[in-house]
Amino acid sequence: KAGVTQTPRYLIKTRGQQVTLSCSPISGHRSVSWYQQTPGQGLQFLFEYFSETQRNKGNFPGRFSGRQFSNSRSEMNVSTLELGDSALYLCASKAKPGAAAIANTGELFFGEGSRLTVL
Amino acid sequence: AQKVTQAQTEISVVEKEDVTLDCVYETRDTTYYLFWYKQPPSGELVFLIRRNSFDEQNEISGRYSWNFQKSTSSFNFTITASQVVDSAVYFCALRTGSNYQLIWGAGTKLIIKP
16 A cells, blocks of 8 residues: 655745645554654654644644644644754654554554755 | 663664664653664655563564663664665664654664675
């Protein structure tokens, strides 16, 4: 089955602009989480959505927001971009907790990420 | 506090050598899960293994093996007879309780030279 799809793969923005990133989870997966990866801070959890509701949120400012649609696709938005927002943004999907062992063994299935450069 | 430490920033070996990637974790929870993920240049994180805190059995999967030792809070990963395709960044991660948020190590960049 198709993996996690993230769009766009690469984008360049300038300070002050906003950006929206999209993530389509594996078919049947209802949980989507977002991570930011930078050389300095490593991988950091942004937020997780399940059935259109935010379940968990990491320690990021309010400029970072997200949402999930009824088809489980998710978007994250970063407003008023700063240079430090340049990063690889990774989306991961997960089967519903309690799903079959095989589906749940892998825990998180990641997309290839959206690489954001802020100039 | 919960923390994952991967002290090795970068390791470079020649193909066919064995290599061990270290992972040390900190948590006060008695129930937790440890993971290893591989990140090739394409960027996608690939799940390798999950271990729960109640299962200290070592695991072997082909050329990969994992040594989980609660006494030293370590979950080390060994690749035997390394291959160029093993070149990637490897991450160790920790999850505790019912929160699915993962706590990640800084990663170890593994370079396998032909």
